[in-house]
Amino acid sequence: MKKIYTILSLSVAAIAFSQKPLDKIEPAFWWKGMKNPELQILVYGKDIANNEIELSDGIQIKNIQKVENPNYVFVTINTKEIGVSKFKINIKKGNKNIDSYTYELKQREANSANRSSFTSKDVMYLLMPDRFANGNPSNDNTNDTAEKSDRKNPGGRHGGDIEGIIKNLDYLKEMGVTALWNTPLLEDNEPAYSYHGYAQSDYYKIDPRYGTNEDYKRLAGELHQRDMKLIMDYVTNHWGSQSWLIKDMPSKDWIHYWKDGEKGFKRSNYRMTAQFDTNAAKIDAENCMDGWFDTTMPDMNQSNPLVVNYMAQNAIWWTEYAGLDGLRVDTYSYNDKKGIAEWTKRITDEYPNLNIVGEVWMHDQAQMSYWQKDSKISAIENYNSYLPSVMDFTLHDAIGQVFKENSGWDSGMQRVYDNFANDFLYPNINNILVFAENHDTQRFNQSYPKIEDYRLAMSLILTVRGIPQLYYGSEIGMAGDKGKGDGDIRRDFPGGWKGDSNNAFVKSGRTETQNQYFDFTKKLLNWRKSKEVIHTGKTLHYVPDNNVYVYFRYNDTERVMTIINNNPEAQVLNLKRFSEGLKSFTKGKDIISDKEISLENTLSVPAKTAWIIELNK
Incomplete structure (x- = not known):
């Protein structure tokens, strides 16, 4: 995130309205045949709550929810019960119709619900x-x-x-x-x-x-x-200070407003461990989750059901409208963890194959794996984020140092080995983002x-x-x-x-x-x-020796041997040590140089060189 240094005035201020009582409808349209047929429509206009709302064609409103700000009404309908593709939302004052909006329920693209998504391929x-x-x-x-x-x-x-x-x-x-x-x-x-x-x-x-x-x-x-995919970067934790929904909030609890902060602002302490630390003080947990990421980024209150529903419908709307193939969620672990789990589940219930990767910027594999769907660690407290994928920040941390370091007990290529040694913590190791x-x-x-x-x-x-x-x-x-x-x-x-x-x-x-x-x-x-062995194969790795890291990716039909020599000098490997990975293979081809490599007895690897060797008999 980029820091911005201006202070937001959080007074619920009126913004410019059109001459008509109806100023905005969100979402502006929807689709027939969604798995969840209920749709909550935000209706916005000057004192709109003081009027009556009626739908044409005899369509029944399931619920009308008014909030603290009279400029909002939230109207819930059941799209499954609506037989027409278009109907009117009428704003009435007594018996007089003073404004209306034509709402459309579009046809979904074929197989939209079962769209594929990004994977380890x-x-x-x-x-x-x-x-x-x-x-x-x-x-x-x-x-x-x-x-x-x-x-x-x-x-x-x-x-x-x-x-x-x-x-x-x-x-x-x-x-x-x-x-x-x-x-x-x-x-x-x-x-x-x-x-x-x-x-x-x-x-x-x-x-x-x-x-x-x-x-x-x-x-x-x-x-x-x-044959490429589009992934939307989605922000749930905070909105911008210039959002029309922030300038004229539906209610004071739309965001986390700090009474002891300057104009409602208090910066997050960024201590994400407070989300699950059984020893954490409540004030520290609140300061992390409810504190603002920055001064122009009001922290959204996901314990408010209207907020979560607005965000869930919006993410679904963009997925359906644009034909998205996945989502990346910013600052995932700063959200209210119950609210963000509901948001995530709402989207993946609608699109069972849709992958969502969350930014969980932490420096410990157990803490990161807590946030992946079906984590055994979060299950201890009966919590499930429903988040399919997380970002491997610990591997990033290792890469930031490893190629500058000499071999050591916990330095050099050993950092990378130690990262992969904790793979057992993740419920779906093939579905994490590496970078x-x-x-x-x-x-x-x-x-x-x-x-x-x-x-x-x-x-x-x-x-x-x-x-x-x-x-x-x-x-x-x-x-x-x-x-x-x-x-x-x-x-x-x-x-x-x-x-x-x-x-x-x-x-x-x-x-x-x-x-x-x-x-x-x-x-x-x-x-x-085209390498399924890399996409979904198993890993066999060896403790680095003198800053040389060797690992195999393998499945029932193929094996790839990767050798990374992080030394400023050439290194000679005794290949007997790698017999478990080599099996009966005696040669291979480096996929970058196309060089045939003999894998019998010893192997000399040049300084600062990586070989990716497809094994063959």
Whole structure:
């Protein structure tokens, strides 16, 4: 998350209304045939609660819920009982009809409920839309958004958009990427630092500086034509201070408002262990879960059923509307854990195969595994998050140090081995996200400027269990120093803007070094696509010896041996030690160099080299 330094006034203030009593309907439309037929429609307008609401065609309202703020009414209907595709929501004053809205129940796409999702067969590519490519300069600034484009400002908007992503999908396809995760595209109308999108101001609207809702749906379609998947970055823990629902809240308990804080604000203590620590003081738990992530990010109250229902319906709406293939949930472990479990279950009940990966930024495998669905650890307290996937931050932590270190009891490649030694804690080890970096961390190529280390890290990430995630630009050697601010780890992709001197989207536009990075990445990713042994195979690994880590991925039909020599010198391996993994195999082929390798007696591995060897007789 990107920190923003302005203070939100939390008074429930009236905002500009149209002349009509009916100002907003959310969701604006829905679908027939959903597993959960109940739909709660938010009806908003000046003093709307003082009027009567009636549906046309004799349709019965199941429940009308009024709240503290008279500008809201929540209307619940049963879509299964409605035989028409369109009906009117009428606002009445006595016998007089003073406003109306035509509501539509659309037909779902075939097999929508059983859509497939991202799995360990995929390679996920994370990009920041504002920094990837500017495909439509005409939308860099709009009349209804506050912050204007300023590419010279590292923390400002640079103009990247959905059109820029679409125009460069063939680049991702060529590289071997199969799933796209972009940071949030919904409207973020903060006056500064709005480019990252995590302080969202309208949950049903793509930010116009990125494009339109239709553009987002088109992005999904373009990906699907290329057999690629779209993953939405969803934020449940907090909204933006400029959200219309925050400026004029339905009720004071819509957010966590701290009476002893400055204008309701109190920063989270970020101590996520308080969620399950049996020894934790209640005040510490409250400060973590109910504290705000930052000053312009009011913390949502998921113990309020209306809040959870609004978010669940919204996530389902985007999944259905855009044809999403999965969700990534920001700051998952900061949410009210009962509320977020209900939210997650609502979505996966509607889409049983939909994968959702949560950001659980913790540094202990037991604590991270607590959050994965059907965890034996959380079951101790009879809790289930229903979250299918979590992010492997402990592997990320190890990668941040391992390639700088010499061999030791708990240093060097031993860090990686120790991480995998705790795999037994996870209920579904193949469904965790593995990565060397992301949009919030130090750039890998900044920590390790030599391509040899990049090859070691990618050889690891792309051959171990789980779902590998790459961060945009690293495949061409992009660096960035978090110490200089988040803008430096979120640089513009070269070639994404007209006039860029270096266009790294095409081979002819890349430098020799950029092509070395790209060609290695491309070969490894495209090899991985068809390797079921990597997707779902078992792992057999050996305690690192002198900073050389050896492991096998295997199933009933295939074996792959990965050797990572993290030494500045060549190392000679006695292959008898690896007989359990080698079985009767005596040779293999390194998939990067295509070199045939003899696996009898001893093997000399060059300095700072990774070999991924397909074994054969």
